[in-house]
Amino acid sequence: MRIRMYNVGFGDCFCIRDRKSSLLVDFGAANSKIEGRPRREVFDVIISDLTTIRKKNLLLTHFHPDHVSGLLYMMRYRRDAYEFEKIYLPDVFSGPEMKYTLALLLLADVTKKASLPGRRVSLFALAEALCARRVKIDLLSRGSEFEGKYTALWPDLREVSRETEDVFNSLIENHENAMTELVNIAEEVRQLFLSMTEEMPEAEQKSAPLSEASLVEEDTEESERSLTGQTEPGGENEGYTQEKLELIMEDTGAAAEDTAEAPEEAEKERARRLKPEKLEKKFRELQATGEFQALLESAEKQGHFLRQFRHKISLAFQNTGDGELNLLFTGDVQPQYMRMIAENYDGRIPLHEHYWCIKVPHHGTESHFFDFSSFSPENMMIPNGAYYDNSKKKSKNQRTSMQYGGLFYINDAHMYCSNCDCCDSYENGCSCREYDVISPSYYKDI
Numbered sequence: 193m194r195i196r197m198y199n200v201g202f203g204d205c206f207c208i209r210d211r212k213s214s215l216l217v218d219f220g221a222a223n224s225k226i227e228g229r230p231r232r233e234v235f236d237v238i239i240s241d242l243t244t245i246r247k248k249n250l251l252l253t254h255f256h257p258d259h260v261s262g263l264l265y266m267m268r269y270r271r272d273a274y275e276f277e278k279i280y281l282p283d284v285f286s287g288p289e290m291k292y293t294l295a296l297l298l299l300a301d302v303t304k305k306a307s308l309p310g311r312r313v314s315l316f317a318l319a320e321a322l323c324a325r326r327v328k329i330d331l332l333s334r335g336s337e338f339e340g341k342y343t344a345l346w347p348d349l350r351e352v353s354r355e356t357e358d359v360f361n362s363l364i365e366n367h368e369n370a371m372t373e374l375v376n377i378a379e380e381v382r383q384l385f386l387s388m389t390e391e392m393p394e395a396e397q398k399s400a401p402l403s404e405a406s407l408v409e410e411d412t413e414e415s416e417r418s419l420t421g422q423t424e425p426g427g428e429n430e431g432y433t434q435e436k437l438e439l440i441m442e443d444t445g446a447a448a449e450d451t452a453e454a455p456e457e458a459e460k461e462r463a464r465r466l467k468p469e470k471l472e473k474k475f476r477e478l479q480a481t482g483e484f485q486a487l488l489e490s491a492e493k494q495g496h497f498l499r500q501f502r503h504k505i506s507l508a509f510q511n512t513g514d515g516e517l518n519l520l521f522t523g524d525v526q527p528q529y530m531r532m533i534a535e536n537y538d539g540r541i542p543l544h545e546h547y548w549c550i551k552v553p554h555h556g557t558e559s560h561f562f563d564f565s566s567f568s569p570e571n572m573m574i575p576n577g578a579y580y581d582n583s584k585k586k587s588k589n590q591r592t593s594m595q596y597g598g599l600f601y602i603n604d605a606h607m608y609c610s611n612c613d614c615c616d617s618y619e620n621g622c623s624c625r626e627y628d629v630i631s632p633s634y635y636k637d638i
């Protein structure tokens with residue numbers, strides 16, 4: 193087994209490669225430029241690399257653009273290469289009460305700090321991508337085993353629902369109507385994702401849902417604009433992708449033909465593909481109402497708390513059986529949850545004593561720092577290339593925490609940083625200074 197860490201600037205993209213099957217963990221970048229290259233060029237290199245792997249699944253830790261924008265690009269321009277057998281998502285969809293969490297996620301996406309006008313809500317963009325070509329979705333939460341060798345450590349559904357309740361109750365008090373409308377939309381989003389967890393009928397799997405014509409790249413000027421339009425990486429401000437997936441609806445006719453034996457299924461599929469855009473429109477209409485604006489104003493007051501929800505649901509996982517090559521992937525998990533996970537707070541899943549490889553949470557930034565030294569990790573992966581985007585905003589809090597440099601009393605610990613220029617541990621003896629840095633390469637194998 194080896195891990196390929198791709199250099200996607202401030203973003204995550206890892207491929208855990210195995211002889212039998214591979215798992216891609218996240219695929220996104222917040223930068224519009226990575227190492228001076230337009231990010232679409234970097235996405236193309238990664239996509240070409242992925243096409244060399246026969247059997248692969250995809251796991252998305254959460255729905256921030258720096259973890260999914262590459263996937264959205266792939267669905268728009270390289271749909272031919274989109275050949276995952278299964279997609280894993282954090283479970284914010286399976287239980288009826290999760291509509292409240294989803295409502296808060298939608299609300300978080302439209303608070304002032306979260307997005308500029310016109311930017312897309314990430315859940316809708318993702319839904320649209322996932323609906324464009326059906327792949328079976330599996331939902332994961334603490335305790336779920338997957339791929340026959342990994343166990344999810346987070347999200348803990350009870351914990352998320354408890355926190356949802358606190359925030360939700362404080363908001364519904366004076367905004368009952370707007371909140372009820374929002375929850376109705378959230379419930380439809382939930383049902384949509386849930387419908388993609390169903391097994392697909394044979395006919396549907398075989399059919400190519402969209403015709404070749406739809407794969408032809410459209411107006412490149414527009415696509416260029418959409419790719420450079422957002423450059424705000426960072427905890428609070430991970431930018432929102434504007435990549436609009438053109439879903440050429442006329443082509444649903446072709447899909448219907450292919451699945452002629454199961455007209456009901458074809459009809460269901462057509463409805464599914466149209467759904468994200470419809471829901472997004474509904475949400476926009478709701479946003480235009482005075483009642484929603486008032487709700488938004490109240491929400492702004494606890495904006496920080498609300499935006500945290502997008503990391504509260506982040507997937508974290510490890511390999512199930514303790515062995516030589518223990519892995520810990522932490523997505524952008526919140527530090528207080530990382531502590532709970534490390535303490536095995538519910539007695540269900542102890543962490544391993546030692547890790548061969550750890551992907552640090554949230555790009556190694558100070559706000560999400562966690563001290564992994566007691567696990568004597570051999571390799572730490574720190575995907576942070578914030579300084580190599582073309583953004584003028586180069587804030588300190590997006591850099592790799594210098595505390596990670598403290599790990600260097602551990603013999604043979606390696607830190608794989610995307611770029612030394614973003615690493616405050618660099619001065620502190622980070623091994624990225626010597627040889628472990630990924631820049632300027634596209635990837636490094638660990």
Ligand SMILES: [Zn+2]
Pocket residue numbers: 254256430502503524
């Ligand atoms: Zn994130």
Ligand SMILES: [Zn+2]
Pocket residue numbers: 203204256258259430524554555
């Ligand atoms: Zn992130």
Ligand SMILES: [Zn+2]
Pocket residue numbers: 592607609612615617618622623624625
């Ligand atoms: Zn470093």
